[in-house]
Amino acid sequence: MTESLEYSALLRLIDERSAAFRSAVATAPSLDAPVPSCPEWTLFDLVQHLGTGQRWWAAIVAAGPAAAPPAKDAAQAPRELEALLAWYTESNELLLRTLREAGPDRECWTWWSAGVSPANTWGVARRRVHEVLVHTYDAQLAAGAVQPMPTDVAIDGVAEFLDTCNSTPAAWPHEAATVHYHATEGRSWLLTLDSTGAWPAPLTADAAPASAAATGTAEQLLLFVWGRLTLRDLRIEGDQKVFEQLIAWEPEE
Secondary structure, eight states: OOOOOOHHHHHHHHHHHHHHHHHHHHHSSOTTOBOTTSTTOBHHHHHHHHHHHHHHHHHHHHHOSOSSOOOOOOOOOOSSHHHHHHHHHHHHHHHHHHHHHHOTTOBOOOTTTTSSSOSBHHHHHHHHHHHHHHHHHHHHHHHTOOOOOOHHHHHHHHHHHHHHTTOBSSOOSSSOEEEEEEETTSOEEEEEEETTEEEEEEOOTTOOOOSEEEEEOHHHHHHHHTTSSOGGGSEEEEOHHHHHHHHHOOOOO
């Protein structure tokens, strides 16, 4: 893992980012407003997605170690704004309460258990921070009032995405490659892609030259790996095809 935020800081960030998410939803012109960064979704769809996710991960954490996750709650969220925001607040508080009661080290089912990020409540809390962070951007985009992300959170967000989503023992199906990500705030990361899988690490001064490298602010890099920005939004060096292959890759373990 490239970052080590304290558990209490992760819980605080979930709460803070959720407040920013609710604020964006409340100021949007309509719950039917399209979300440009989530094609075919309305703002209502976005709120229901995030709130249902908070409830589902609360159930996962409460269940402890398990071979499979519990079923997601299929109930529809209320469609009136005030009731919807109350439902989301309840969803978020349920997750936070469950995480507090569990503590940072309880093992639980996660879809990333074969990778670098730990399959425990600390890993869940970190993942939910960045799920809410990026969906807050989505909601602000729908509301027409995007606010800058906290830089330190965006930096951890890049590292978390690599640890969780770009970390797998599934063999890379192309020629072995290395990818560098450079944040203009002074942080950099390495992703190795080869027959052993995809493995992230901090980028050291003696690292070999990259097959491909991307440079931007931490926020730009985070939005890029989450699919909200494109290669055109970053400074790309080396073989752009490696990024295109990585974006298209859907590893099966």
